[in-house]
Amino acid sequence: MRRRDDKFPDNGFEAWGGYMQAKIAKLEEQFTKSAGKAESLSHIFNGVSIYVNGYTVPSADELKVLMSNHGGIYHTYQRSEDFVIASNLPDTKVKNMNLSKIVKPEWITDSIMANKLLDYREYLLYKNSRTQQQLNFKTKVDIKKNGDVNNSISNAIFEDMKQNLSTEKSPIATTSSNDHNSHMNIKNDSNEPLKANQKPAVKTAVDPNFISEFYNNSRLHHISQLGASFKQHINDLRENSNFKFPARLELKDRIQALNSNFSQLTFEKGKVIMHIDMDCFFVSVGLRNRPELRGKPVAVTHSKGGQPRSKRPGVDRSTEFNLYKQKQAKKLSKATGTHEDEIEFESRVDNIADEDDKYGSMSEIASCSYEARAKGIGNGxxxxxxxKLCPELQTIPYDFEGYKEVAYTLYNTIAQYTLDIEAVSCDEMYVDCTELLKDMDVSAQNFAMVLREEIKSKTGCPCSTGFGGNRLQARLATKRAKPDGQFFLTEDLVEDFMFGIELRDLPGVGRQTAQKLESLGHKSCGSLQSLTLNTLKTHLGNKTGAxxxxxxxxxxxxxxxxxTVRKSVSAEVNYGIRFENNEQCYEFLKQLSAEVHSRLQQFKVLGKCITLKLMVRAEEAPVETAKFMGHGFCNVINKSISLNTATNDIEVITREVISICQKQNIDPKEMRxxxxxxxxxxxLNSKTTKGAISKFLSNKLTKTDIKNENYETSNSKNTILKQPRTGTSEYKQTTPKKEKISLSSPKKSPILGVTTKSPLSKRRGRPPKGSKLRSTSKNLINKFLTGHNSVRDMPYKDPMVKNEIPVKKPIEEINVKQETKIKEEKPKGFLGLPWEKVRELLRAWLDSGQVPLSCDTELISxxxxxxxxxxxxxxxxxxxNFLRRRTSEIGSSEWSEVYNHVIQEVQKVMIFVYGKKMFIGD
DNA sequence: ATCCTCCCCTAC
DNA sequence: TAAGGTAGGGGAGGAT
Structure with a gap:
C-alpha cells in the first residue's frame, strides 16, 4: 500500500529540497549515532510519513502497538492519525527494539519540523499527481530574497500550489478517495474545478487540518504551551535532582573576579526573592540575527506591514467596534455607578481604520521593542x-523555535544554581535566592549582575531582575529594573516605593479592577492605603479586597x-470557525476532542468534568467580522457536565461535548x-497502579497489625486513607460517632478515582460542637494544640475526613473478602489546622527535647x-525538608526513625497519587 | 453553611 | 487579511 518516492530531494524545488535535505541529514546523523544501522532516510508519501533506509515507518496503528508492547506511549503530531512520531521511551529501550521500524523520538521533537515534513509530504502528493507539470520557480526566488527559509516555506509552497491549482481542478481532490488528500488544505466550496481567475477559498475550521495549522500560528497557544512546559520542567528537575549545585563554585569564581564589594542588603523577613523576566521576549529573540534592527521600533506580528487590502463584502467595523465599547461601558457603569454615557475609557479598537486603509490591519502585536513602546505602542x-503611532515601525515574523530555545537556556541557566524556582511563563520566573545567596556568601547585586550577564551571553537576549522580600516586591522591582537592568527593593525602601506604584501595575489588577478602583478615586497604592480592609472587601469581594x-x-x-499540579486541561479555537451545517460543527468538535484527549494523555490525567465553551455571534453583530476570520462580537456560553468516573476517553469526550452542543440548539452558521x-x-496512574498499590499495602498490612487492632478491618484496599491508631485509645474517644458513614449509603473513595458525584460534599463537616480533643493527653502535639488554639477555634478547613469508608470491591478481584467495612479514624483537630500552624507545631515538637511519641509521629504522617x-x-x-534537617541535627535514633517513618508514609501515598515518589534530598 | 455551575478577570 | 490560547483564582447566585 505504501508508495515511495525515490527521487529525493526534489529536483524542481531546490531551496526547499535543500532545506529538507539538511534537516533529514541531521536526522540521519542522529539515527546513525544511536542505532548504528541507518544508511539513509528518504520519503514515502502515502499519507503515512517518513521511512527509513527503505524500511517504512509503521503505520500509526502499528506504531501504537509496537510502542505499547515496549511500555511506551505513542504520540502523533498534527493530530492526524497518519502522521507520526515520538515515543516516551528511553534511548536504551528504543535501541533494543527493532529500530529499523521505529522512528526515534528526537527525530521529530518539534512541531515546526513536523510541519515542514507534513508540507513536504503534501508537496510530494501534489507533485506526484501532477507529474507532467513543471513547478513555478518563482517561489524559489522568493525564498532566496526573503532569506528566511523557515518562515517562507509553507507560504511559498502554498502560493505555488495555488498558482498551479488555479488553472485546473485540485489534483488532490481527483486522485482518490483517500482522505489524506485533505491535507492539501485547499478548500473548494463548490467542489467544482476552480476557474483560472478564481482564488481558492480561505481555510476555515471545516478544513481537516485546520486545528494544527491554526495552533502552529497562534502566538497565544505557543506562549501557553511553552509556559506550562516549564512548570513541568521545574517539577521534573526537582524530582530528579540531588539538590547539589556544583555550578555554584564556578559562579562564585566569576563573582569574585568582579572584585566589587556591595553592602549587604536586607529584605523584608530576611527573604531574598528574585523575579526574572526577559525584556520584550519575542522581539529580543527575533533581533538576535537581525542586528540591523536593533535600536529601532520593532514589532513581532503576523502582519507584514501596512499593505492596504480590498474590503471584504459585509464588513462593518464601526458597528462591531461600537458593540465592544458599549459592552465595556455597561460593565463599567455597573461597577462604578456612573451613567454609561459619561464613562470615558480607552478601547483597543480605537484608532483602527477601515480594512482598505493602510492603517487598517487588525493583526495583533505580540511584542514590541522599547523604541516602539516609546511611541506609545504596546503589546496586544x-x-x-x-x-498610526509610528509609521516606520518594523515588523519581524514569529520564531517559535527560537523562543523555545532561548527559554530553555534561560531556565537551565538558573537551574544550575538553584531549583527553588517558580515558573511563571516561558520567559519569566520567581526564584527564592535566600538559601543560594547564603550558601555562596555573595551579594545579591553581584549575583544579579553575573547571572544576567550569563543569560545574555548564552541567549543573546537581555533580561531584567528584581529583588524583594516577597513575590510582589520582587515583581515590582523587575518592572522598575526594565529594560536590561536590576533593582533591589530592600526593606527600607518598601514604604516609599509602594506609595508611588500605580494600582494597574499590581499583579492581579487588570483593566476592570483598575477602572473600578479609579472610579473609587484611587490610582496609586499610596492613595489606596487610605481605604479600610472592609471597604475594599465590599467593593471587590473578600479575597480580592484583602x-x-x-x-x-x-x-x-x-x-x-x-x-505545581495541573488542575485543568483545555483546548479552544476562536478563530476561523465558520460552519455551514451541524455536521461540520460536530466534526470539528470531534477533532477538538481528539486534541483534548491527546493533551490529557500527554499530562497523564483523567478528568471528571467536561465543559464546552461556545462563542456565538451576538444578534446585533455583523455577520462578517471586523477581523479577518475572527470571532467578532459574541455571546459566550459555558456548559459543563460532571461524570461519575474520571476519563480521558476520546469517545466519551466527543459524545459529551456533542451532546451538550446539541442541547444549546445554536445555528451552526453563527458559531464563532x-x-x-x-x-x-x-x-492517570492512580488507576493503573492500583493493583500494585493494593498488593503493596496488603503486604505491608501484616496479620499482626490486624490482630493488634491497629486496623479495624482486614481489608486493605483503602488503607491509604486510613489512619492507623497507634496504641493510644484517645482517637477512639474523640471520633464523633455521628460522622460515621453507614454502609447502607455506600460512598467511594475519591482517591481511587471512583468517587460518585456527591460524597465529596457529604463527607465534610465540622466536628460536633461538644467534641473536645483529648486535652488530658500527655502527647506533646495535643498539649500544643490545646494550649495554643482550641480546635474549635480553628477555621475548620476541609479536613477531608472520613471515619468509615465502605470499600468498593473491584470487580476483577474475586478473592476479596466480603467484609467491606472499614473504619477510619482521624485526628480531626490536627488535620483541620492551617498549614502554617502545623509547621509551627512541628517545630515546637522537634524542639521539645523529648523522645518522640509514636502517636505524634502518626499525627504528622x-x-x-x-x-x-x-x-x-x-x-x-x-x-x-524541615523535618529532615531538624531530626538529623538532633541526631538521636528515635528521631531519625520518626523521619524515616514519615517519609515512608508519604512516599506510599505519592506513588498512589502521582505514580512516583517524591524527590527528597539528602 | 457549603456545595456546584456559570461567569468574569487576570496573566503570559 | 489572520492565526482572539490556556490556566488559575474568585465571585454571584441557585441547589441542597
Whole structure:
C-alpha cells in the first residue's frame, strides 16, 4: 500500500529540497549515532510519513502497538492519525527494539519540523499527481530574497500550489478517495474545478487540518504551551535532582573576579526573592540575527506591514467596534455607578481604520521593542493603530523555535544554581535566592549582575531582575529594573516605593479592577492605603479586597510554588470557525476532542468534568467580522457536565461535548469559537497502579497489625486513607460517632478515582460542637494544640475526613473478602489546622527535647498523607525538608526513625497519587 | 453553611 | 487579511 518516492530531494524545488535535505541529514546523523544501522532516510508519501533506509515507518496503528508492547506511549503530531512520531521511551529501550521500524523520538521533537515534513509530504502528493507539470520557480526566488527559509516555506509552497491549482481542478481532490488528500488544505466550496481567475477559498475550521495549522500560528497557544512546559520542567528537575549545585563554585569564581564589594542588603523577613523576566521576549529573540534592527521600533506580528487590502463584502467595523465599547461601558457603569454615557475609557479598537486603509490591519502585536513602546505602542495592540503611532515601525515574523530555545537556556541557566524556582511563563520566573545567596556568601547585586550577564551571553537576549522580600516586591522591582537592568527593593525602601506604584501595575489588577478602583478615586497604592480592609472587601469581594489591602502596602502572603499540579486541561479555537451545517460543527468538535484527549494523555490525567465553551455571534453583530476570520462580537456560553468516573476517553469526550452542543440548539452558521475544558483531574496512574498499590499495602498490612487492632478491618484496599491508631485509645474517644458513614449509603473513595458525584460534599463537616480533643493527653502535639488554639477555634478547613469508608470491591478481584467495612479514624483537630500552624507545631515538637511519641509521629504522617492526597505536595516537601534537617541535627535514633517513618508514609501515598515518589534530598 | 455551575478577570 | 490560547483564582447566585 505504501508508495515511495525515490527521487529525493526534489529536483524542481531546490531551496526547499535543500532545506529538507539538511534537516533529514541531521536526522540521519542522529539515527546513525544511536542505532548504528541507518544508511539513509528518504520519503514515502502515502499519507503515512517518513521511512527509513527503505524500511517504512509503521503505520500509526502499528506504531501504537509496537510502542505499547515496549511500555511506551505513542504520540502523533498534527493530530492526524497518519502522521507520526515520538515515543516516551528511553534511548536504551528504543535501541533494543527493532529500530529499523521505529522512528526515534528526537527525530521529530518539534512541531515546526513536523510541519515542514507534513508540507513536504503534501508537496510530494501534489507533485506526484501532477507529474507532467513543471513547478513555478518563482517561489524559489522568493525564498532566496526573503532569506528566511523557515518562515517562507509553507507560504511559498502554498502560493505555488495555488498558482498551479488555479488553472485546473485540485489534483488532490481527483486522485482518490483517500482522505489524506485533505491535507492539501485547499478548500473548494463548490467542489467544482476552480476557474483560472478564481482564488481558492480561505481555510476555515471545516478544513481537516485546520486545528494544527491554526495552533502552529497562534502566538497565544505557543506562549501557553511553552509556559506550562516549564512548570513541568521545574517539577521534573526537582524530582530528579540531588539538590547539589556544583555550578555554584564556578559562579562564585566569576563573582569574585568582579572584585566589587556591595553592602549587604536586607529584605523584608530576611527573604531574598528574585523575579526574572526577559525584556520584550519575542522581539529580543527575533533581533538576535537581525542586528540591523536593533535600536529601532520593532514589532513581532503576523502582519507584514501596512499593505492596504480590498474590503471584504459585509464588513462593518464601526458597528462591531461600537458593540465592544458599549459592552465595556455597561460593565463599567455597573461597577462604578456612573451613567454609561459619561464613562470615558480607552478601547483597543480605537484608532483602527477601515480594512482598505493602510492603517487598517487588525493583526495583533505580540511584542514590541522599547523604541516602539516609546511611541506609545504596546503589546496586544493592532498593527493599524501601531502604524498610526509610528509609521516606520518594523515588523519581524514569529520564531517559535527560537523562543523555545532561548527559554530553555534561560531556565537551565538558573537551574544550575538553584531549583527553588517558580515558573511563571516561558520567559519569566520567581526564584527564592535566600538559601543560594547564603550558601555562596555573595551579594545579591553581584549575583544579579553575573547571572544576567550569563543569560545574555548564552541567549543573546537581555533580561531584567528584581529583588524583594516577597513575590510582589520582587515583581515590582523587575518592572522598575526594565529594560536590561536590576533593582533591589530592600526593606527600607518598601514604604516609599509602594506609595508611588500605580494600582494597574499590581499583579492581579487588570483593566476592570483598575477602572473600578479609579472610579473609587484611587490610582496609586499610596492613595489606596487610605481605604479600610472592609471597604475594599465590599467593593471587590473578600479575597480580592484583602489581597489588594496587602498589596498596596507591599505585602504578599503568597509563597513561591516550586511544585505545581495541573488542575485543568483545555483546548479552544476562536478563530476561523465558520460552519455551514451541524455536521461540520460536530466534526470539528470531534477533532477538538481528539486534541483534548491527546493533551490529557500527554499530562497523564483523567478528568471528571467536561465543559464546552461556545462563542456565538451576538444578534446585533455583523455577520462578517471586523477581523479577518475572527470571532467578532459574541455571546459566550459555558456548559459543563460532571461524570461519575474520571476519563480521558476520546469517545466519551466527543459524545459529551456533542451532546451538550446539541442541547444549546445554536445555528451552526453563527458559531464563532469553540473550546473544550476538562477539570476535576485525577492522575492517570492512580488507576493503573492500583493493583500494585493494593498488593503493596496488603503486604505491608501484616496479620499482626490486624490482630493488634491497629486496623479495624482486614481489608486493605483503602488503607491509604486510613489512619492507623497507634496504641493510644484517645482517637477512639474523640471520633464523633455521628460522622460515621453507614454502609447502607455506600460512598467511594475519591482517591481511587471512583468517587460518585456527591460524597465529596457529604463527607465534610465540622466536628460536633461538644467534641473536645483529648486535652488530658500527655502527647506533646495535643498539649500544643490545646494550649495554643482550641480546635474549635480553628477555621475548620476541609479536613477531608472520613471515619468509615465502605470499600468498593473491584470487580476483577474475586478473592476479596466480603467484609467491606472499614473504619477510619482521624485526628480531626490536627488535620483541620492551617498549614502554617502545623509547621509551627512541628517545630515546637522537634524542639521539645523529648523522645518522640509514636502517636505524634502518626499525627504528622497522617497530615502529610492528606496533604499529598490534596496534591499540596509542595508544602509536604517543605515540611519534610524541615523535618529532615531538624531530626538529623538532633541526631538521636528515635528521631531519625520518626523521619524515616514519615517519609515512608508519604512516599506510599505519592506513588498512589502521582505514580512516583517524591524527590527528597539528602 | 457549603456545595456546584456559570461567569468574569487576570496573566503570559 | 489572520492565526482572539490556556490556566488559575474568585465571585454571584441557585441547589441542597
Amino acid at each position: 495592540m493592532f498593527m493599524g493603530a501601531a502604524l 489581597q489588594l489591602f496587602d498589596q498596596c502596602r507591599g505585602r504578599d502572603l503568597n509563597t513561591l510554588h516550586f511544585y 469559537g469553540i473550546g473544550i475544558q476538562v477539570t476535576k483531574l485525577e492522575p 497522617a497530615y502529610m498523607r492528606e496533604m499529598v492526597i490534596k496534591k499540596d505536595i509542595e508544602k509536604v516537601n517543605i515540611l519534610i
